[in-house]
Amino acid sequence: MKLLPADIGNLAHRLGAAIVPMLQQAHRVEAAFYAHAMQSEQLRSIVPRAYHADGHQAILLADLSRAGFKPLSPWSVDLTEGPDVDRTVLLAIVDALATLHTSAGVFPASSLLTWDALIQSRTDRVMIPVNHDAKALEALLHRFYAHFCPDAPIVLRDLFSRAATVGYAAILRAISTSSGVAYILHGDPNPGNVLYNEVDTRALLVDFQDAATDAPAVVDVARLLISAMHPTSRASLENDLVSTYMAKANIVHRVQFTRDLHLALLAYAILIMAWVAFTLETRAPALFYALGERSIACLRDHGAEMVQALQGL
Known part of the structure; x- marks a missing residue:
């Protein structure tokens, strides 16, 4: 049984019945993952025994605490002020x-999410706060930058508008599996979902509530890059981590992957950003705000490339 922290529980209460199906699906997927994971020798090296x-x-x-594994970051940590995950740990996660x-x-075909099902799940999470209204989503994103970065350059404001026009689901569908398919996608490899052993520098992945099959591997890489590092660290380590991942995962189409x-x-x-803006007037998790700061820094660094990637969608 997982107990929600008070701030997450408060958010769940505000969403009401809308969040119940998402939680039920998440728990079903995670149980299915662990039910079959131990059949794979490869997976036994990177996930806890079930x-x-x-x-x-x-x-x-x-x-695994007695074996020296410890969680990297609990929900309560404000990652913008706390210590970063260092390069050795990041390479272990990669x-x-x-x-x-x-x-x-x-895995049986029906046990985990398909890529299409994960797209639907992610879209629901983004659009539920705005009742699936694209214009309301755009307004929510503009509310975010008005609060957190009123000096945002024009390219970011245009990016928000363009992204809202294209639609969140369309952005996800445009991510191609041809650049690298994950036979198993974790779905949320943030530091809080990692156990780490400092002695043998080994990482174990936990919380497979968004696990999917035959999905673009790059989705996991993107989540790690934003969630695990302060913007300054990400700027200096990003290319190294991405190159290391592509080599280990045998990514051939590197231009497409980028x-x-x-x-x-x-x-x-x-x-x-949508969830941060949605929770501005509530008791929101500190982690949301930390990730919001990291997200806007990522957009500042890669906004031009993102606009280019959206062309033609």
């Missing part, structure tokens, strides 16, 4: 993601 996982959403995982993405053949990465970064940033 003693029990069933269709009733009950999961019993091994306690290695775990590459292993996850290239592990195939252990274009898809910009779309995936934009999609994740929109998700974060």
Whole structure:
């Protein structure tokens, strides 16, 4: 059983019944993942052992604290002020993601989300606060930058408007699997979903509530780049991490991967910014605001490339 922190519980209460199906689906997917993950020798090296996982959403995982594994970042940490995840840890996470993405053949077709189902789930999460109104989403994004970055350059304001016009689901669908397919996509590889052992510099991935099959691998990479690093660190380490991932995951179409990465970064940033703007008047999680700051920094760095990637959509 997972207990929601008070600020997350407050947000869930505000959303009411709309969030219940999302939570039910998330728990079902995670139980399905662990029920089958132990059949793969590759996966056993990057996920905790599951003693029990069933269709009733009950999961019993091994306690790895005695083996030296510790969570990297709890929900309560404000990542903009706290210490960054260092390069050694990031490389361990990249290695775990590459292993996850290239592990195939252990899941029944219907056990995890499809890429189309994940697109629908992500779109629901973005659009529920605005009742699936594209114009309201655009207004929400403009509200974000008015509050957090009133000096935002014109390219960012144009990017928000263009993204809202194209539509969130269309941006996700434009991310191609041809640049690199993940046989298993984690869905949310932020530092809070990683256990790390400092002795053997090994990372284990947890919280597979958005796990999907045959999805663009770049989606996980984008989430890691925004969530794991302060903007200054990301600027200096991003190319290194992306190149390392592409080498480990045997990414061949690197130009396409880079274009898809910009779309995936934009999609994740929109998700974060929409929720931050939605929660400005409530007791919102501190993590949302930390990720909001990181998202806007990413858009400042890559806004021109994102606008170019949106051309023709």
